[in-house]
Amino acid sequence: MVVAAFADFMQQVVSGLASGGVYASLALALVIIHRSTGVINFAQGEMATLCTYIAWTLTVNHGWDYWPAFVVTLLFSFGFGVVTHRVVIRPVERGNVLRIVIVTIGLLIAINGFVVWQWSGEPQALQSPFGSDTFDVGG
Structure with missing residues (x-):
């Protein structure tokens, strides 16, 4: 009973550290x-x-392996960030702070609308590049 409780506790600690790392x-x-x-x-x-x-x-749709898709997505995200900054943010960044907030919230709404339109906004799962094997911590 104590071993099972300790194993549950350790699982919560590891899960908490993982979530904390993401945040x-x-x-x-x-x-x-x-x-x-x-x-x-x-x-x-x-x-x-x-x-x-x-x-x-x-x-999923095009059958790419994880790592090439990761590299292409990383390059896309860099380019998208640069273009977004130059086209959307830079014209208003010297202005009023409220203007910047409104523009970034508008960008949030536009991107969210595009994602929902293109992919229906339903949660999807990427396959883990590290496999699905598990291991026990502390028990």
């Missing part, structure tokens, strides 16, 4: 963008969602 990565991305551009990009999550759906489309 820390997202927070770090927001800070890096804010420090480098001075803009809080409310559309950053939707931009990541768009890129994830592109990776999913390449792997």
Whole structure:
């Protein structure tokens, strides 16, 4: 009974660390963008969602292996970010902060609308590049 409880506890610790790592990565991305551009990009999550759906489309619909799809998606996300900054953000970044907030929220809505239109917005699963084997921690 104690061993099972400890194993459950350790599983929760590992799951919590994994979730915390994801949230820390997202927070770090927001800070890096804010420090480098001075803009809080409310559309950053939707931009990541768009890129994830592109990776999913390449792997599932077009049969690509994970790593080539990852590289292509990474290149797309870089290019999309540069174009978005030059075309959407740069024209308003020297203006009022409220204007920047409105533009990034508008970008969020536009990207979200495109994702829902293109992929119906339903959650999809990417295959793990690391396999599905599991291992026990602490028990």
